Amino acid sequence: MAERVTRQVVDDIDGTDITDGGGETIEFSVRGVSYRIDLSTRNASKFDKTLTPYINAAREVSGQERPRNRRAKKSRSTKAEAGASPSAIRAWAAENGYTVSPRGRVPREVLEAFEGATAR
Numbered sequence: 001m002a003e004r005v006t007r008q009v010v011d012d013i014d015g016t017d018i019t020d021g022g023g024e025t026i027e028f029s030v031r032g033v034s035y036r037i038d039l040s041t042r043n044a045s046k047f048d049k050t051l052t053p054y055i056n057a058a059r060e061v062s063g064q065e066r067p068r069n070r071r072a073k074k075s076r077s078t079k080a081e082a083g084a085s086p087s088a089i090r091a092w093a094a095e096n097g098y099t100v101s102p103r104g105r106v107p108r109e110v111l112e113a114f115e116g117a118t119a120r
Contacts, residue, residue, distance in 0.1 A: 011040040089114050 009018040023040040026047060039047060084092075086106055093100045093110045096117070100110055 009038050011043055012037045013039060013043045016040055084114065084118070092117070 009023065010016065011018055011023060018038060018040050023038060024044050025036060025038050026044060027034065027036045028051075029035070037047075089106050089111065090100050090102070092114050093106070096113070098110050098113065100106055
């Protein structure tokens with residue numbers, strides 16, 4: 001038995017059939033989310049015309065780069081920050097003459113002193 005499979009591409013905006021060579025698939029990203037849309041030649045032209053002022057004002061980003069999340073926390077790098085709890089560091093600081101508030105970030109100089117004193 002023979003089987004024939006037909007792939008039909010449809011314009012995602014108006015639902016019209018896109019014949020061979022009569023449209024295109026466009027990929028784009030907005031706010032870190034990537035999209036793909038199939039458009040007829042007419043709608044692809046509208047899409048391009050609408051985005052032209054934004055594209056002209058924008059900076060191009062290579063495919064390897066990803067937008068940075070502005071709300072991401074910065075990673076900490078010292079052993080003291082990675083290994084000991086803030087309460088342990090505060091206790092050590094109090095025993096060794098440092099003044100550290102009971103809440104908030106432990107000052108860098110205290111972290112460095114703790115790391116130096118507890119380095120193995």
